Amino acid sequence: MSDTLRAGVIGLGMIGGGVAVSLARSGRIPAVYDVRPDAAADLAGVPDPLGSPAEVAEASDVVMVAVVNAHQAREVIGGNDGLLRAARPGLTVVLLATVALPVVHELAALCAEFGVGFLDCGVTPGDKAAENGMVAILGGEQKTVDAALPVLVDWARKVVHCGPPGAGMATKIARNVVTYGSWRTVAEAAALARAAAVDPARLAEVIDAADPEGRTLLQLLRMQGADGVLPEAVGRQIEPLMTKDLDAARDLASALGVPTPLADVVRTQAHRTLQLDAEPAPVPAPAKDDVHAYGLHMMDRVYGPGLSTAVQDADDPFSAETVDYLFAQVWGREGLSVRDRRLLTLGVAATVGKPQLVQIIANGALINGELSADQLREAVLHLAVYTGWCKATATHTGVTAAIHAHTAQPPTPQEQK
Template sequence: MPHRDGMNGDTETPPVQVGFIGLGDMGKPMAERLLAWPGGLVVCDLRPEVVEPFTAAGAKAAATAAEVAAQAEVISVVVVNDDQVRAVVTGPDGILSAARPGTVIAVHSTIADETAIELAAECARHGVDLVDAPISGGAGGAQQGRLAVMVGGSEAAYARLREPFRCFADLVVRAGEVGAGTRMKLARNLLHFVAFTAAGEAQRLAEAAGLDLRKLGRVVRHSDAVTGGAGSIILRDTTAPIPADDFWFPILSHVRNLGEKDLSLALALADRLHVELPLAQQAFTELGPGLGVGAGALAKERP
């Protein structure tokens, strides 16, 4: 992981020391993956019993965020909310009270994008980079090193974070400037929780039809693992309507036609069973426009 630098390529730059603040349900498995990082790890949490296994494994312990900043060049922050992030970064014993110029702070907590922008501006006055770097994949993904990290920040900050982050993530993307990481996380989670709501509708229909819900769940998880689920249709650079001569038009028109057929059959079944499916009804009318190919024949015909 060390890399070569300099004009003649013969100067080796040692890996940065990483700090980690917040060893909760998400932070703990992420930090555990960083124990193998060759630059070393400094951890900080208010609970000594959580810190002890890390020091036993070779990490350094810090009592405050300032102590982390005095040692680490890249600092990950995984706390609960915006107020805690502000306290960790700008409080009396916060990172900025001791951070050296060039330090990079990565906020993994899901906070408001405005908070990230505000804190980044304050950090910049101290020569410190702050990026918003929310994560997706849950504690299980952290334990397996399979998180996705969405970074909002400069190219230079992203370059410094990328290698240590690969200890706990197998996808690290730069979403854009500060705030963009949070916006990408919000868009991703919008899909997540709308899908959960749709799963509730599907279960109501299945239950009314006398089906075993656990078996339905097995089928859904199996097919989503094969097809990639809803993310498999997020393929284009824009949501604008697709011209008829575009490569994607026949592909996504086919998806729309299949979807409208299956949704019309599900809605007909729901009518017979007296089950309300508002999301399914909305999907039926908006699937084609959402795909960029317009409503199909079935959606145009249905009142």
């Protein structure tokens, strides 16, 4: 049956036209359609376009849709003369256009209503379409992939099934980020080389000679485990070299007056790139209708993990209202952020003049990253004007104690002894 499957192509631009040429070269002459009547004139072995996408559906078992955007894809597939107008169960539509994922799911659902299979299929590189040189990046059900595979391999040098509907498009979009992101990297690197009186062609020569298969580009991906996590030991080993090299690049760029914004971002995000500052995923908040549990959650969110353990089993009225009302229903309201409420509370605490109370509030701000040490010190000066210097002295004492506790180095094993 694979030899008798009939192929169709809609859209005879660079990609669609190339797919049609590759199919013809493979001996599977496609039925084609394009809004330009003469679109196949220069495409070797490709017949003249039919009158509509519906006519292509009648003459095909697998149809590649190589249009430009989502509007065209909708028209070609579901329009008045679209594929589904003449579709029969068993037809497979393969969308080669890069569109948003919601559009992929919309078109997949529409095809399913007609008993028509649907595959989203990113392709790359487009300039190799006429040479059986593209990679087909598929999303869809396995049975649909199997049904279309004999036709796909007639125009693609490799077919990669990435997962369920949408997976092919998501992979293609991610691939585009790598492509265009690397272009920006090359633009900055070439500008830096040129400013240093180096012909960028020499830079290209060095890269081609040192890394002819481009392994360096995806080296980080290969070093990660199946779960996408880079082993910490690997990150720690790479980090000193990475930061040293990027600092040298920034120094050179500064000396030559060459703007390198991407290199700056890469340097500042080095720890995140190497997953050295990754934090565990936050525990989901309890539902607000579980007032006590939500109050305990807010207490820890306000003053740091573990504070709630001191009161979670308390059964006296004051402790219960502190959790259920103060934290669940006041701190937990959406009208102000936790940071906003903390600043208000810090102001009130300053009027009381109790360093220990100020320290608790300031410590929560430091733990949550809401206020820096310098911002807290600035707050002390501001509050001094309004509360008086004597009370501000207590505020300064509490803030300073919180900063020292927050920035103190943990004791060494020898000190602990």
